[in-house]
Amino acid sequence: MRWQKIARILIASFVIVFAGVVVFYLRRGTSVAPTTEEIVDVPSGSVTATENGLIDLFRYGKGKKIAYKKWVTFPDGRNEFLGVQITIPDKDGKPLTVIADKAEASRPPDQQQEISLGKLTGNVKLRTEAGVEVRAQEATYNEKDGMLTIPGAVEFTKGRMTGSGVGATYNRNNDVLWILANAQVHVTPDEKGAGAIESSAGSAGLARADNYMKLVTAAKIVSDGRTAEANEITIRLDQTGQKIQALELREQSRLIGGASGGAQSMNARNIDLGYAPDGRTLQTAKLMENAVVELPGAAGAPPRRVSGVNIDITMSPDGATVTSLNATERAQVDLPAEGETPARQIKSATLRATGAPGQGLRNAVFEGGATYTESRPASAKAPASERKANSQRLVVDTKPGFGAIERADFRSNVHFEDGRSIADAPRAIYTIDKDMLDLSPGEGDTGKGPTLRNAQLTVDARNIHVSPSTQKISADTKVRSTIQPQKQGRGDANQTRMPAMLKRDSPVYVSANRLEYDGVSEATYKGNASLWQGSDSRIDGDTLVLNDKTGNLKASINVKTKMLLMDNDPKTRQRTPTATTVTSDELVYDDAKRTAVYTVTGETLARMVSPQATVTGRRIDLFLKEGGNELERAEADNTVTILLEKLVATGKHLVYTAATDIYVLVGEPTVSVQKDEKGSCKETHGTTMTYDRAKDSADVVGINGLAPFISKPIDPCPAALRN
Numbered sequence: 001m002r003w004q005k006i007a008r009i010l011i012a013s014f015v016i017v018f019a020g021v022v023v024f025y026l027r028r029g030t031s032v033a034p035t036t037e038e039i040v041d042v043p044s045g046s047v048t049a050t051e052n053g054l055i056d057l058f059r060y061g062k063g064k065k066i067a068y069k070k071w072v073t074f075p076d077g078r079n080e081f082l083g084v085q086i087t088i089p090d091k092d093g094k095p096l097t098v099i100a101d102k103a104e105a106s107r108p109p110d111q112q113q114e115i116s117l118g119k120l121t122g123n124v125k126l127r128t129e130a131g132v133e134v135r136a137q138e139a140t141y142n143e144k145d146g147m148l149t150i151p152g153a154v155e156f157t158k159g160r161m162t163g164s165g166v167g168a169t170y171n172r173n174n175d176v177l178w179i180l181a182n183a184q185v186h187v188t189p190d191e192k193g194a195g196a197i198e199s200s201a202g203s204a205g206l207a208r209a210d211n212y213m214k215l216v217t218a219a220k221i222v223s224d225g226r227t228a229e230a231n232e233i234t235i236r237l238d239q240t241g242q243k244i245q246a247l248e249l250r251e252q253s254r255l256i257g258g259a260s261g262g263a264q265s266m267n268a269r270n271i272d273l274g275y276a277p278d279g280r281t282l283q284t285a286k287l288m289e290n291a292v293v294e295l296p297g298a299a300g301a302p303p304r305r306v307s308g309v310n311i312d313i314t315m316s317p318d319g320a321t322v323t324s325l326n327a328t329e330r331a332q333v334d335l336p337a338e339g340e341t342p343a344r345q346i347k348s349a350t351l352r353a354t355g356a357p358g359q360g361l362r363n364a365v366f367e368g369g370a371t372y373t374e375s376r377p378a379s380a381k382a383p384a385s386e387r388k389a390n391s392q393r394l395v396v397d398t399k400p401g402f403g404a405i406e407r408a409d410f411r412s413n414v415h416f417e418d419g420r421s422i423a424d425a426p427r428a429i430y431t432i433d434k435d436m437l438d439l440s441p442g443e444g445d446t447g448k449g450p451t452l453r454n455a456q457l458t459v460d461a462r463n464i465h466v467s468p469s470t471q472k473i474s475a476d477t478k479v480r481s482t483i484q485p486q487k488q489g490r491g492d493a494n495q496t497r498m499p500a501m502l503k504r505d506s507p508v509y510v511s512a513n514r515l516e517y518d519g520v521s522e523a524t525y526k527g528n529a530s531l532w533q534g535s536d537s538r539i540d541g542d543t544l545v546l547n548d549k550t551g552n553l554k555a556s557i558n559v560k561t562k563m564l565l566m567d568n569d570p571k572t573r574q575r576t577p578t579a580t581t582v583t584s585d586e587l588v589y590d591d592a593k594r595t596a597v598y599t600v601t602g603e604t605l606a607r608m609v610s611p612q613a614t615v616t617g618r619r620i621d622l623f624l625k626e627g628g629n630e631l632e633r634a635e636a637d638n639t640v641t642i643l644l645e646k647l648v649a650t651g652k653h654l655v656y657t658a659a660t661d662i663y664v665l666v667g668e669p670t671v672s673v674q675k676d677e678k679g680s681c682k683e684t685h686g687t688t689m690t691y692d693r694a695k696d697s698a699d700v701v702g703i704n705g706l707a708p709f710i711s712k713p714i715d716p717c718p719a720a721l722r723n
Helices: 003-025
Strands: 048-056 065-073 079-089 095-106 117-128 132-142 147-158 161-171 176-187 197-201 203-207 212-223 226-237 244-256 265-275 282-295 304-315 322-335 343-356 360-376 385-398 405-417 421-431 436-440 451-454 457-460 463-466 473-483 508-517 522-533 537-547 553-568 575-590 595-599 606-609 614-617 619-624 631-643 647-657 662-675 681-692 697-701 710-714
Touching (some): 304 343, 343 385, 360 405, 385 421, 421 463, 473 522, 508 537, 553 595, 595 606, 614 619, 614 647, 647 681
Parallel strands (some): 322 360
Antiparallel strands (some): 048 065, 095 117, 132 147, 176 197, 197 212, 203 212, 226 244, 265 282, 282 304, 304 322, 322 343, 343 360, 360 385, 405 421, 457 473, 463 473, 508 522, 522 537, 575 595, 575 606, 606 614, 631 647, 662 681, 681 697
């Protein structure tokens, strides 16, 4: 805004014109006489009257003259000039011309040379060599108190500028001019349509010696697309009085509009604005008490809002962009929704934002406890939701001009919620465009790592990565998961389903080196993976894959399982839970079929150990009953061995039926060794061996249903039967 033009013209208009003319150029000495003198009709009580005269005030300097149509001198010392034209040089020697219907001056009775009162009335006009014209109906100067008073309307023009007001005073002692009411200044656009200025206030003050101008009561300045408003505005000028250095807005202050990349509005109780040496380029802004700044959004988007008790702003050298913004006490940033980008709000004790010329603000640091809120509207894919995060410190990277957030780095005591999951960590990095939240211990932190919780599970690990939208999770290093027990009777499609081989009413724990969860149902644990439930049920393997919707499970490499299965003791007839362990290379559990299939890929056979028997083979299948904690039948296939208390047998395929407590082993041949009561062992070959556990008896069938074709004693007994 070209405040220097306003200041220069106002100062030239009122201070130089009225003060200069009345104070310095209406003084008369007795030795000064008109160059022409003609006595005319003299008013009653007058001394003399002269028409069409010219007074050359050479005593007070070259170029000072008074021309008049009539000059009347009164006995009381008053002098009246009618149709007067006063010519005086300004401080640069350029002529100033004052025209009025009447000019009056008087001096005190002691006849001293100093004029005590000067007055111009009737169509008072001032014209300068520079094209300034000031108009008023009356102006009065009192030498005693050094005060010039203009009681009525005041107008001035210079080129494209016009100004007006009602009433004015000028104090010569402190060189201060006041326009008392309805002060207004207007500048029309130049030939390019730029440079228009509108300013107004209840009153306006000008201090030429101190180089400032003050607008008081409903002060308003409009220029270069920017509007400044306040109860009071002070304009600080440079030493030449021609260029603005600063604007001081006081009480109910606001600034609206400006460069496309700069602040679009500023509001505060008080605002200080600093300008570049050119006097029009805004460089700094200091907003004090209840400060609010609005920065431009993307094309057609709402502005971005920053608030705080106090805000300091620094602009780029060209004034086009904000390069620094600091907010103290109750700092808050509101970023509106743009397209698919949700609205965001950040609160903290303090804010420090920085950027670069041409780009504007791109980095912000929130400290003293930061709160982040992200409001997502409902869409065809998802209902409305909110994401919230708290931390001691938050570092944000944005698109140019404090645009959409690209990366939010939460530090110290981070707590994150998105409606479906909750996360806690020493540090969290939220990458917006990738929809990824990275949780980590933080720099130099050796304490507890991050934790992620949702309705189904809790994950602890050194590093956790989660997509809030898809709920995909990856974690590494000391991973531990807690899977919550299934809630009975809900029928919820999203409810966690655990394998029937585990208890449904107790949490399940999983540990591993790494975790990958697809966000829908399947979790893959790798590296020394273990799943357990209390001390009774456990599944170990290098890799575990668990589907929490189907209840299916797969384990591979160095697989070992332990589960409690109900057993009917043939001696006591009591049903008791007993531990069963199985080792293999791979386990595939199908919960719908309630089958657990153990297989091997190497030379080491799968092995099942239970209180009833030990079974080995290249494949072992367990078929569970509806409840999952009771065996319906078990099968072993390919290179099968069964070891009972007094019997060891090998064959091709084994079937155990829990309801009858009978083992059936087939093969070509089957070889069984049974120990009798005396400790002697007998070896029998056949095609089928049937062992009845309740009767503790074994029958072997030979080829075509005949008796065993080989049955002979052996000594010593096999090592497995020696104990």
